[in-house]
Amino acid sequence: MTETKEWLTEELTKVEVWEKDQSDLWFWERLGRLPFKLIDKWTPAIIQEKMGVMIDELGQYVQTGGSYLSSVSSLSSYYPDQSIQSLEDTAKLPITTMDQAVEKLSISRKKLAAIQGASTGIGGIFTLTIDIPLLLGLQLKTLQDIAICYGYNPYEKEERLFIVKCLQFVSADIVGKNAILVQLSKFDDKDVSVKREVLSELQGWREVVFTFRDQLGWKKLFQMIPLAGLIFGAFINRSAINDVAEAGMMLYRKRKIIDRLSTIQTTKES
Template sequence: MRLTDREKDIRREIEAWQHADASVVTQAMDWAMRPLDWAVQQVTPPELVDQMSDRIGEFLAMLSDASEWTFADDDVLQAAEERGLVAEVVSDLRHEPLRELDALARSRFRQNALLAALEGGGTGLGGAALIAADIPLLFTINLRLIQQIGACYGFPMRGPAFRPLVLSIFNIAASGGREARNEALREVSVAAAAFANGQAYKGRVSGTFRDQNRHLPREIAKALVGRKAGQVVPLAGAAVGAGVNYWFTQQTAEAAHMCFRALYLDWKERL
């Protein structure tokens, strides 16, 4: 099916995002965190950093066994109805105009970012003792956000089959790099072909999930763990916890937004 002029403009916007350098927000975050990074190195034992990396990796690996996740379709369907969009099930939304779905998706951003910030600020008050609780909570909020944004575009991300795509979005959020965006959009292309042909999506690589993605949880952990370790610095833990969680959730929202717009357009072109 042919794309409209507006959809072609969005395609060019996605391509510009794909090839751009890290976002201004990510660069600013890197600059602002440099003094704290130094402080973290002085007060954080290496075994704590390893423990945090392991916690992130373990939580992301748990996605390989999850069949029921954290999100209910009714949340998005009700929000769609309030905007005048007609959908009995989530997949009906992919037949609505993209400009309407963009607005619906963006309405999910702020509430999840604020929730993550509040959670990070609260657990940051406890220093190292509560980091173990903070990490799975942060990823649960962001997993829910990815599912919500996917549903807004008519693509339910429910069940273990979608783990490769979900992990690729997490990887963009953590690293902010072009390579991560390229990998995610290649995954999007495979998913679009499956949806357009009525086939089951299985990811780009054959084999088990652990074989396909065993490197990704560790890479995501490496990109995020230095920021989370800042929560152990005395007096700074709450602010760091809130700030890092807000930043990471905003990055997740932006990555999911671009990837699911691309999925919508790829799916439509294949019809």
């Protein structure tokens, strides 16, 4: 299918409708955060320590990529009918093909998250300290691989910054979501100050980490119950990855559509 200007504009409108729909989550997000705010002072020290580890982990991820970086070849199975050898090959694919690859990736990661959540939920609060950093890692890995599917290079530090902002978007309230959407809409501007502004607003990664904790809220409280945590853990982690995959797909899809529209406009002008 030829990606005409009309088709790209229509698809961009669909993404913008999704962005507006995010405002409907505001009440439930506030409700979900309330229990954790009430018991914050009684949160076990070991979990608080894990939050500190996550802050360091996010900082390391943006700087170096850490252990999360993967190659295009590791995602080639999501393109069964395509010969993919490099990131440049994925960047040239039709957007519909990219979408299909991300959907397959999302299904695979949700299954993995459910298994991970169930296995770490068996021991209640004792294994919850293991589950929190594992879930963060899986979310980062999923967003990074979505970036690759849409032809963006997570080996670049600036791209990893975009990925962390996607993670922050999922955890933010409605005011935060709107602010992040404004930032990400300018992310591909050549003005370096735009990226510096995005970096400074992460506030030393703490904003991301604590909204990440609050967003899990009451859900993780149920996972603290031994054995019952198996069921809650599977559901919670699967839901978390589903939210991240949906946001990652929409935000990266929007970037790619705008990029293709810009290319069409440039071609016409020349």
